[in-house]
Amino acid sequence: MTGYSEKVMEHFHNPRNVGIIDQPDGVGKVGNAVCGDIMELYLKVAKEVIVDAKFRTFGCGAAIATSSMVTELIKGKTVAEARRISNQAVAEALGGLPPIKMHCSVLAEEALKKALDDYQNSKG
């Protein structure tokens, strides 16, 4: 029906880094303008390196899988490196997404941008 890749299904069934971080260094909460779904991303940053990332998502299989994948991709990266991760990169890392589901990966990218902004703003 949805034509998801095996990798998407694997991340959907076993999402990594689910949850929230107490006293996070950055938080990004976004809603998907297209279907109305919601994602929250929490970051822990030490010396400009993302040491931990967690998420919670209300959304479809692709939304959950991209949320999971984005946390995997940013862990261990510097804030500057994480900024360069696009929704396409997340989708590619999952072996692609059906065209109609690309907007779900935008949710992950936006949550990431917002969390990084939040980190940099609160740092002052």
Add this chain to the structure above:
Amino acid sequence: MERGYLDHAATTPVAPAVLEAMLPYFGQIYGNPGSAHSWGGEARRAVEEARGSIAAFLGAAINEIVFTSGGTESNNTVIKGIAESNKARGNHIITSAIEHHAILNPCHTLERKGFEVTYIPVNNDWLVSPKDVEAAITAKTILISIMHANNEIGVIEPLAKIGAIARQHGIPFHTDAVQTFGHIPVNVADIEVDLLSASAHKLYGPKGVGLLYIHQGIKISPLLEGGEQEAKRRSSTLNVSGIIGFAKATELAADTMKTEPERISALRDKLIDGLLGKIKDTHLNGTRSSRLPNNINISFGGVEGEALLLSLDAQGIACSTGSACTSAKLETSHVLKALAIPHHLGNSSLRFSLGKATNDKDIERVLAVLPGVVDRLRTISPFYQPAERED
């Protein structure tokens, strides 16, 4: 892995007896019913016998049944055909907000051509009020079309009352009976309809064949023009094997309808009670009292429908959802949106539709599997704080 198909409102498997009845009409009795020779005659007699038995089942006259390619074609024919043939009389159509897209989209097309359409809203149980229908009637109303039972929520609409109102005002009344034909009694005299759509594949018949009942004297332009089959009401060579299969499926349904609704509704109630009891923040959509025997539609607070559907599919359970994420337009089902339910509930619905093969074990399996699935997705959901989750 054990598998359980609980999506019979989408489609049903062809019954073995139906397939068997159809088989001779591919290679042996292959004549065109429109041909004058004896090959044509054989096929024609078979089609007319099928037409007769379906007409009897509906309480209709034999010449009031037109075979089509399915529910969508029947519905399109009604909306466009009545509009075309009655445009001198008026340009106003009354329907409901929760019709199938095969009604709504042709209505939208007519609106673009200058017709006016009133979409009657539904009450808290997704029921159309006959009073609202009556209030919407104007001097220009040429058609009232209200579905018999809704395909998503399974509620059965008060057709007899609406039919009586339509008769009083002399307005043709159509019903989309795709979800009810062969499942609960449908008699065109009882519900006072002038036009009715049905489809074979919802009652263990083949896909690609349906019917349109047209009451004597109703003027309706054809959608398809050509060889003037079906008394000019629907041109196209008849789908002989499909029609034979449809008639066989109807014959079987007439029999199973005596016992099946009771058996199925007991399973339905068990599933509803079990899910509402086992999982908190679950909400049954639609009334229990005026509901198809095989329909369950429940919203699971805080979890999205496609994620639920995929999780169940992975465990061998098939159902469907009204969530925006599975629709091609990425919009929450218009049926769920017809009531102002919160977004996270509208996108959180699952529909289970039971069938002949469904038994107690299937229900038990859903009750065993679904609580864990919902709980897992709630751990991922921002709508649930860890403390609110069930353990």
